[in-house]
Amino acid sequence: MGEFELIRRFFVPLANKAMTDQLVLGPGDDCAIQRVPEGRDLVFSVDTLVEGVHFPANYSPFCLGWRALAVATSDLAAMGATPVCFTLALTLPEAEPEWLADFAHGLAKASDAFGISLAGGDTTRGPLAVSIQVHGTVTQGSAIRRSGARPGDLVCVSGPLGAAGAALDFLGATDPGVDQQAILARYHFPEPRLVLGQQLVGRASAAIDISDGLLADLEHILEQSGVGAELDAKNIPMLPELRRIKGAAALSLALTAGDDYELCVTIAPDRYAALAPEVQGGLIIIGRIQQESGLRVTGAEMTESPAGFDHFGGSV
Numbered sequence: 369m370g371e372f373e374l375i376r377r378f379f380v381p382l383a384n385k386a387m388t389d390q391l392v393l394g395p396g397d398d399c400a401i402q403r404v405p406e407g408r409d410l411v412f413s414v415d416t417l418v419e420g421v422h423f424p425a426n427y428s429p430f431c432l433g434w435r436a437l438a439v440a441t442s443d444l445a446a447m448g449a450t451p452v453c454f455t456l457a458l459t460l461p462e463a464e465p466e467w468l469a470d471f472a473h474g475l476a477k478a479s480d481a482f483g484i485s486l487a488g489g490d491t492t493r494g495p496l497a498v499s500i501q502v503h504g505t506v507t508q509g510s511a512i513r514r515s516g517a518r519p520g521d522l523v524c525v526s527g528p529l530g531a532a533g534a535a536l537d538f539l540g541a542t543d544p545g546v547d548q549q550a551i552l553a554r555y556h557f558p559e560p561r562l563v564l565g566q567q568l569v570g571r572a573s574a575a576i577d578i579s580d581g582l583l584a585d586l587e588h589i590l591e592q593s594g595v596g597a598e599l600d601a602k603n604i605p606m607l608p609e610l611r612r613i614k615g616a617a618a619l620s621l622a623l624t625a626g627d628d629y630e631l632c633v634t635i636a637p638d639r640y641a642a643l644a645p646e647v648q649g650g651l652i653i654i655g656r657i658q659q660e661s662g663l664r665v666t667g668a669e670m671t672e673s674p675a676g677f678d679h680f681g682g683s684v
Contacts, residue, residue: 390505391453391485400487402453408505413443419496424539429467431556432498433474439579440500441482442560442629446577448512448569449504451482451562456489457499463491482560506569516573517593517634519659524640524651526561526631528554528605529582533625534614547609554607558629564650565631571643574634581624586632587663593634599655601667619668 393401404410417436419425437454444451456475460468479486484502535555538548560577568575574589582604590597604622611618634657640648 391487395486395488400453400455402487402503404505407508409508409511410503411444411447411449411506411511412501412503413440414499414501415440415443416497416499427539428474428556429471430474430477433471433476434478434557435474435555436498436500437475437478437482437484437502438558438560438629440502441478441484441562442558442577442579444502444504445560445562445565446512446575446631447504447506448510448565448572448575449506450566451484451502451504453485453487454479454500454502455487458489458491459494459497459499460491461493461496482562510569512565512569512572512575514574514576514589514592517589517595517597517657518573518636519595519657521573521634521636521657522640522653523586523597523599523655523657524633524635524653525578525582525605526564526633526650526652527628528607528610528622529578529628529630530614530618530622530625531555531607531610532558532627532629533581533621534610534618535627547613550607550609551613555627558627560629561631561650564647567644567647567650568633568635571639572633572635573639576632578626578628578630578632580626582628582632583623583663583665584626589632589634590657590661590663593657594661596658596661596663597655598658598664598666601665603652603654605652605654623665623668 390403390405391400392403402410415436417423417432417439419427423432423435440454441451475486487503531551531554535551538544538552539555541548544552565575574593576585576589578585586597601619604619606618606622610621614621633651640651
């Protein structure tokens with residue numbers, strides 16, 4: 369199958385079903401056209417997933433389609449952006465129709481779930497890799513950045529941590545148990561916290577999505593903001609399935625494992641108190657920002673080194 373037939377058969381239908389007033393032109397020309405409404409800022413980010421580094425060989429193409437778009441779209445959630453469109457660069461060893469159909473199905477399901485349209489892209493031959501660039505918009509000047517955390521702010525996360533990291537042990541399981549299935553779901557089908565991110569615009573002082581591990585990603589906020597933080601280990605949320613399977617090692621995974629794609633957010637106590645109950649319910653307080661530099665975790669007995677995922681050192 370040639371490149372143009374591949375695009376026409378598997379990806380043009382996905383693009384054409386979701387055109388919006390902001391995506392003026394999708395696949396078919398040299399470029400797509402996005403119209404940014406007056407008073408909005410364009411927010412964009414790109415992510416690449418490589419076989420053997422970010423997902424295992426022979427990984428489900430359906431899961432890969434969902435996961436690749438979720439990973440990229442999570443960056444929009446961290447900035448409080450509303451998704452608009454994405455582009456796809458797909459490198460394939462072979463153009464296998466069955467694989468492509470499953471991948472396009474997973475991508476379509478994620479596109480529908482996240483409200484983001486395929487604008488175009490490119491395909492080429494080579495080792496399997498998926499690159500997705502996502503575009504969104506926010507009210508002008510209102511994007512949530514990493515640099516706004518201040519001493520006294522609460523440190524919050526949007527959901528349980530560590531399960532996606534634990535899932536690496538079970539990706540090859542042919543008959544996973546109930547607990548293992550719950551953990552695997554967190555790896556296969558991450559859900560960007562888009563609504564929460566949008567609700568926190570003008571309220572959160574800083575935010576980041578947890579892709580490389582809580583400690584590693586929170587450090588980015590601390591460095592950009594010139595502050596420190598103290599976390600309480602007993603408040604770190606974890607799935608009960610993770611606790612049952614990993615025991616004492618669960619906390620280490622919750623603090624250091626990547627691929628959760630929950631949000632880590634800092635917010636002033638008075639602004640937190642003013643949040644609507646449903647927004648408060650989407651945040652778990654795990655610590656506070658401090659003037660003194662450094663990141664401390666109280667009540668933690670680490671069983672692993674407190675380092676996040678290293679894109680040049682880690683692999684699945």
